[in-house]
Amino acid sequence: MGTTQLETVPEPKYWHLKTVLAEALDSEFAVGQILPNERELAARYGVARATLRQALEQLEFEGRLQRRRGVGTTVAPPRVGVDVAPVEDSWPGAPGDAWQTDGCEEVSPPARVARLLDASTTEPVSAVRRTRRAHGQTVATELLYVPCAATPGISGSGAARGHAALRALHHLELEGQERSVELGSARADDARQLDRLPGAPVLVVTTRYLSGGATMAVAVSTYRADTCRLTFGDTGAVELLAS
Amino acid sequence: MGTTQLETVPEPKYWHLKTVLAEALDSEFAVGQILPNERELAARYGVARATLRQALEQLEFEGRLQRRRGVGTTVAPPRVGVDVAPVEDSWPGAPGDAWQTDGCEEVSPPARVARLLDASTTEPVSAVRRTRRAHGQTVATELLYVPCAATPGISGSGAARGHAALRALHHLELEGQERSVELGSARADDARQLDRLPGAPVLVVTTRYLSGGATMAVAVSTYRADTCRLTFGDTGAVELLAS
DNA sequence: GAGTGGTCTAGACCACTCC
DNA sequence: GAGTGGTCTAGACCACTCG
Numbered sequence: 001m002g003t004t005q006l007e008t009v010p011e012p013k014y015w016h017l018k019t020v021l022a023e024a025l026d027s028e029f030a031v032g033q034i035l036p037n038e039r040e041l042a043a044r045y046g047v048a049r050a051t052l053r054q055a056l057e058q059l060e061f062e063g064r065l066q067r068r069r070g071v072g073t074t075v076a077p078p079r080v081g082v083d084v085a086p087v088e089d090s091w092p093g094a095p096g097d098a099w100q101t102d103g104c105e106e107v108s109p110p111a112r113v114a115r116l117l118d119a120s121t122t123e124p125v126s127a128v129r130r131t132r133r134a135h136g137q138t139v140a141t142e143l144l145y146v147p148c149a150a151t152p153g154i155s156g157s158g159a160a161r162g163h164a165a166l167r168a169l170h171h172l173e174l175e176g177q178e179r180s181v182e183l184g185s186a187r188a189d190d191a192r193q194l195d196r197l198p199g200a201p202v203l204v205v206t207t208r209y210l211s212g213g214a215t216m217a218v219a220v221s222t223y224r225a226d227t228c229r230l231t232f233g234d235t236g237a238v239e240l241l242a243s
Numbered sequence: 244m245g246t247t248q249l250e251t252v253p254e255p256k257y258w259h260l261k262t263v264l265a266e267a268l269d270s271e272f273a274v275g276q277i278l279p280n281e282r283e284l285a286a287r288y289g290v291a292r293a294t295l296r297q298a299l300e301q302l303e304f305e306g307r308l309q310r311r312r313g314v315g316t317t318v319a320p321p322r323v324g325v326d327v328a329p330v331e332d333s334w335p336g337a338p339g340d341a342w343q344t345d346g347c348e349e350v351s352p353p354a355r356v357a358r359l360l361d362a363s364t365t366e367p368v369s370a371v372r373r374t375r376r377a378h379g380q381t382v383a384t385e386l387l388y389v390p391c392a393a394t395p396g397i398s399g400s401g402a403a404r405g406h407a408a409l410r411a412l413h414h415l416e417l418e419g420q421e422r423s424v425e426l427g428s429a430r431a432d433d434a435r436q437l438d439r440l441p442g443a444p445v446l447v448v449t450t451r452y453l454s455g456g457a458t459m460a461v462a463v464s465t466y467r468a469d470t471c472r473l474t475f476g477d478t479g480a481v482e483l484l485a486s
Numbered sequence: 487g488a489g490t491g492g493t494c495t496a497g498a499c500c501a502c503t504c505c
Numbered sequence: 506g507a508g509t510g511g512t513c514t515a516g517a518c519c520a521c522t523c524g
Contacts, residue, residue, distance in 0.1 A: 010520075012493060015441055037509060048495045053510090058442050061428050069510045070503030079425060179475040181424050182322060183444055183468040185304050197511080198258055199301050201426055201444070225426040232422040232475065253501075255512060280490060291514045296491090312491045313522035440492080 013047055014054035020045070021055055025064055025075055035065075035073045061201060063226055069197075079229040080135055084179070084205055084221075091174055091209065092130075092144055092219060093166030099130040099142065104162035106148065113145050116208055116218045124148045128162040131193060132221075139228050141193045142221040150216055169209070169217060178208040181230065190222045201225040256290055257297035263288070264298055268307055268318055278308075278316045304444060306469055312440075322472040323378055327422070327448055327464075334417055334452065335373075335387055335462060336409030342373040342385065347405035349391065352461075356388050359451055359461045367391045371405040374436060375464075382471050384436045385464040393459055412452070412460060421451040424473065433465045444468040 035041065042052040056073065059065045066076040083098075092099065107127045114121040128144040144165075148154060151168035154161060184204040191198040202222045209217040223230060278284065285295040299316065302308045309319040326341075335342065350370045357364040368388045375383040387408075391397060394411035397404060427447040434441045445465045452460040466473060 012441075014493075018442075039509095048497095050496090051494055054493085058428050061426060061444065063425070067510065068503085069501065070508080072509060081423065180324065180472050181446065181475075182306070182472040183304060183426065183446065185301050198255075199261075201304065203424065203426065229423050229425040232424075257512080282490095291516095293515090294513060297512085310491065311522085312520065313489080315490060 014051050014058070017045055017047065017052065018055040018058045021059060022064065025059070029075045031075050031077045033075050035075070037072060060226060066226065076227070080139065080227055081231045082132075082134055082139055082223065082228050083231050083233050085177070085232065089174060089177070091166070091169045091172075092217065093163070094170065098134070099132050101128060101130050101159050101162040101166065103129045103158055104160075104165060105157045109145050113218050113220065116206070117145065117147060117215050119147060126151065126154060126161065126165045128165055130162075137227070138194055140221050140223040141190050142219055144217060144219045146217045172211045172216060174209060174211055175213075176210045178210065180206045182206075183225070184222065186222065194222070194224050196224065196226075203228065203230060205230065257294050257301070260288055260290065260295065261298040261301045264302060265307065268302070272318045274318050274320045276318050278318070280315060303469060309469065319470070323382065323470055324474045325375075325377055325382055325466065325471050326474050326476055328420070328475065332417060332420070334409070334412045334415075335460065336406070337413065341377070342375050344371060344373050344402050344405040344409070346372045346401055347408060348400045352388050356461050356463065359449070360388065360390060360458050362390060369394065369397060369404065369408045371408055373405075380470070381437055383464050383466040384433050385462055387460060387462045389460045415454040415459060417452060417454055418456070419453040421453065423449050425449075426468070427465065429465065437465070437467050439467065439469075446471065446473060448473070 029035070036044070038049055038052055038056070042049040045052065056065060056067065060067060060076075063076055063079045065073055067073045090097070093101065104126055106124050108121050109117065109119065109123070109125045109127075111121055113125075114123070117125070119125075125145045125147050128142075128146065130142040130144060131138050132140040132142070146165045146169065150172075151165050154164050154168065182204050184202050186194060186196055186198060186200045186202045188198045190202070191200055194200070194202070203225050205219075205221040205223065207219040207221070208215050209219070272278070279287070281292055281295055281299070285292040288295065299308060299310065303310060303319075306319055306322045308316055310316045333340070336344065347369055349367050351364050352360065352362065352366070352368045352370075354364055356368075357366070360368070362368075368390050371385075371387040371389065373385040373387060374381050375385070389408045389412065393415075394408050397407050397411065425447050427445050429437060429439055429441060429443045429445045431441045433445070434443055437443070437445070446468050448462075448464040448466065450462040450464070451458050452462070
């Protein structure tokens with residue numbers, strides 16, 4: 001007995017559904033518009049709610065949708081371009097950088113940071129909490145680690161200590177930065193500040209600031225992956241083009 | 244009647260489970276080791292399999308686990324650092340770059356690429372397919388778009404055409420690059436090449452190559468987000484430090 | 487063919503937002 | 506209090522890998 005279908009391609013339902021929804025978003029919905037609720041969408045497409053949610057999750061990861069509990073699912077605007085290194089070759093907290101200092105306390109650095117600082121986890125560091133806002137929303141949180149040994153005379157806590165730690169860095173000559181980007185999921189405290197649920201996808205940018213052949217500071221910045229596109233302004237001609 | 248618990252913090256089960264598992268990974272498992280299967284883990288922790296899977300998914304996004312159908316769940320090695328711009332300020336395909344040219348065909352550029360090229364979607368471009376390998380696995384796929392108008396005399400298809408298109412670029416003076424990174428989910432074809440399932444999280448790097456005040460090429464590179472940490476080698480002193 | 491992770495269902499209840 | 510998305514369950518079947 002022969003079968004009519006050759007080379008069956010069992011595409012998962014949620015994957016197909018995602019494609020269908022993506023097309024609907026392009027043609028039938030405007031940015032900011034609210035979609036029908038999940039129970040109705042599931043019924044309309046004849047799938048279980050869990051399956052529909054799997055499709056919506058994909059679209060959310062791609063920055064096409066935004067879901068808010070108690071409110072609904074809306075069509076997301078295009079991702080915001082956020083320049084990761086707006087001021088070329090400068091210390092954090094230099095005039096013109098996009099961050100706001102929220103606080104600072106003395107802690108033992110997490111293992112990964114200690115490794116980047118070429119220090120042990122027992123050596124105390126100042127951990128400066130900063131946030132970055134753009135287009136009316138908090139797009140990133142940051143923990144900036146500065147060894148206490150490099151900033152003599154620093155004490156106390158709060159934003160004042162944070163500013164002092166940053167000022168201390170500015171007296172040094174910045175020789176270079178080293179940066180990496182990876183996928184992460186938001187810890188509970190970061191999630192709260194970013195107005196997301198814990199576990200939301202984030203882009204983690206780790207920056208190492210070098211001076212005198214050593215690492216003088218390490219910044220771990222956590223950007224909302226759903227709304228942000230990280231940009232890296234680069235060599236000369238770019239600004240020419242932009243102007 | 245009084246209750247013993249003050250300030251109930253209804254932490255989701257999967258979130259708590261994720262934390263517990265993460266600690267177990269640190270203390271009881273070695274890299275590459277295979278975990279008990281999902282049904283057993285779910286039973287062991289007294290949750291439904293779906294809930295356990297939600298926790299595992301989080302850990303996979305953080306690069307801690309690797310799951311393969313038909314095989315099992317293994318403890319992932321630390322993420323591989325992949326330099327996004329290994330050769331500073333050079334065209335793609337220059338000697339020493341990390342990519343392999345797989346093929347090339349003439350297409351109409353997708354809308355987003357056309358916009359970056361300051362061109363219309365009807366103007367034909369060469370789409371060069373490239374892949375990048377590191378540590379024995381394919382870590383990225385790329386589509387590099389070069390306007391046919393900028394590379395006169397190019398024709399045919401396949402790797403030969405790709406090499407020709409790249410060579411044509413090398414005759415121009417590169418004035419700058421502009422780069423962005425964002426989260427995406429793997430399309431079916433990319434997923435196959437990256438040995439992942441469709442929808443797997445990826446980091447999408449878009450690079451604009453500038454020459455003569457115009458955009459002469461656009462590369463859209465898709466990196467595995469689970470195994471890769473993108474690094475951006477930077478200003479001078481870094482190499483000094485590495486040596 | 488046995489065992490794994492991946493998909494899907496139908497239903498319940500919870501946390502949150504807004505009226 | 507009504508309506509939304511978020512969590513969780515118990516179970517079924519499928520696609521894949523490997524011996």
